[in-house]
Amino acid sequence: MASLASHIEAYIKKLLSEASNEVIRLQRRELARRFGCVPSQINYVIRTRFTPERGYIVESQRGGGGYIRIIKVNLPLQESLSERLSYEIGEAIDRARARTLVSRLTSDGCFSTRERLLIEAALNALDDIIDELGDFPEYKYNILRAFMLKKLLGALLGGECEGNAMSEL
Amino acid sequence: MASLASHIEAYIKKLLSEASNEVIRLQRRELARRFGCVPSQINYVIRTRFTPERGYIVESQRGGGGYIRIIKVNLPLQESLSERLSYEIGEAIDRARARTLVSRLTSDGCFSTRERLLIEAALNALDDIIDELGDFPEYKYNILRAFMLKKLLGALLGGECEGNAMSEL
DNA sequence: ATAATGAAAGTCAAGAAAGGTCAAAGAGGT
DNA sequence: ACCTCTTTGACCTTTCTTGACTTTCATTAT
Numbered sequence: 001m002a003s004l005a006s007h008i009e010a011y012i013k014k015l016l017s018e019a020s021n022e023v024i025r026l027q028r029r030e031l032a033r034r035f036g037c038v039p040s041q042i043n044y045v046i047r048t049r050f051t052p053e054r055g056y057i058v059e060s061q062r063g064g065g066g067y068i069r070i071i072k073v074n075l076p077l078q079e080s081l082s083e084r085l086s087y088e089i090g091e092a093i094d095r096a097r098a099r100t101l102v103s104r105l106t107s108d109g110c111f112s113t114r115e116r117l118l119i120e121a122a123l124n125a126l127d128d129i130i131d132e133l134g135d136f137p138e139y140k141y142n143i144l145r146a147f148m149l150k151k152l153l154g155a156l157l158g159g160e161c162e163g164n165a166m167s168e169l
Numbered sequence: 170m171a172s173l174a175s176h177i178e179a180y181i182k183k184l185l186s187e188a189s190n191e192v193i194r195l196q197r198r199e200l201a202r203r204f205g206c207v208p209s210q211i212n213y214v215i216r217t218r219f220t221p222e223r224g225y226i227v228e229s230q231r232g233g234g235g236y237i238r239i240i241k242v243n244l245p246l247q248e249s250l251s252e253r254l255s256y257e258i259g260e261a262i263d264r265a266r267a268r269t270l271v272s273r274l275t276s277d278g279c280f281s282t283r284e285r286l287l288i289e290a291a292l293n294a295l296d297d298i299i300d301e302l303g304d305f306p307e308y309k310y311n312i313l314r315a316f317m318l319k320k321l322l323g324a325l326l327g328g329e330c331e332g333n334a335m336s337e338l
Numbered sequence: 339a340t341a342a343t344g345a346a347a348g349t350c351a352a353g354a355a356a357g358g359t360c361a362a363a364g365a366g367g368t
Numbered sequence: 369a370c371c372t373c374t375t376t377g378a379c380c381t382t383t384c385t386t387g388a389c390t391t392t393c394a395t396t397a398t
Contacts (some may be wrong), residue, residue: 172383172384172385173384173385174383174384174385206385206386207385207386209385209386209389210384210385210386213383213385215385217383217384230392230393231391231392232393232394232395233392233393233394233395234393235392235393235394236392245387247384265381265382290377338396
């Protein structure tokens with residue numbers, strides 16, 4: 001099949017690998033013209049393929065001289081680890097288990113103390129935010145925390161994070 | 170293409186870095202002539218790129234012998250970084266502004282690319298989570314994002330993060 | 339002194355040039 | 369049939385560029 005989207009994806013990845021520093025700058029219009037598609041197709045490809053969970057950061061600027069910049073962050077490949085983690089986290093996780101897990105991963109050297117600080121801050125803030133948004137039962141906190149945690153760990157460990165933990169909400 | 174505005178910005182920054190004392194004096198007309206543009210373009214560049222938030226002070230004088238003086242202020246002299254950030258983020262921040270801010274802080278060396286990846290992943294996940302929790306208006310996303318962002322940056326920059334962003338929810 | 343002149347710099351709004359969003363339609367697989 | 373992933377197009381927002389008009393200041397002429 002090889003959809004247009006995957007051709008564009010491949011093209012962008014080739015550009016990235018050719019760029020010495022793993023950073024490229026493209027123009028949405030130009031790229032769309034090259035592939036003979038509408039510009040918004042480019043947004044689709046970027047939204048679905050160049051996510052933080054896959055190790056990419058994307059910046060863009062509108063207006064005259066606008067651009068899209070894609071940065072590849074090189075991670076020590078630990079796909080299998082992140083899959084195991086995804087399984088270990090499961091659909092839901094309470095705050096204490098999350099803390100223990102993050103602590104363990106830190107001492108295993110999966111990430112730095114600063115990175116751990118970030119993760120903890122995100123999890124705490126998430127709890128506060130759910131508080132503000134309404135009166136939800138405990139299990140929802142656990143489900144949403146699992147979702148967030150998978151995304152965060154996925155970003156650092158290169159996992160795909162398929163965990164559609166929230167699908168049944 | 171890299172807009173004219175960013176070329177002018179780069180040129181001014183180069184001048185600044187060459188000036189021993191981080192102060193330069195330009196003439197608007199001269200600069201406009203050098204770049205083959207209309208003089209008010211210079212005002213645009215200064216207004217958008219050499220702001221106090223970014224650590225610049227600009228003085229000018231009209232009339233014959235007029236000039237524009239740009240001073241690069243070294244931040245430690247001013248309020249603490251996290252206070253300024255708290256102010257800059259404000260009560261609410263949209264996704265694009267958040268991205269730009271995080272990008273700028275990364276290039277300023279406030280945190281690593283991996284840390285940035287984590288922050289981006291957290292912000293993306295937050296949006297998904299709010300989506301799941303109900304049908305909220307745009308401004309709530311912006312308020313909650315501001316809260317999360319302050320917490321994340323505060324964690325890394327050691328700020329107090331007053332963030333009473335959610336007080337009026 | 340004062341008024342006139344001319345040489346700066348400032349403001350503002352219109353128009354152009356990007357990129358972004360969203361929802362509907364299409365394609366492929368179970 | 370149904371579900372997920374793609375593709376498209378209409379419409380939106382942001383950023384940049386330009387030009388007409390305004391304000392300020394130093395200098396020169398009265």
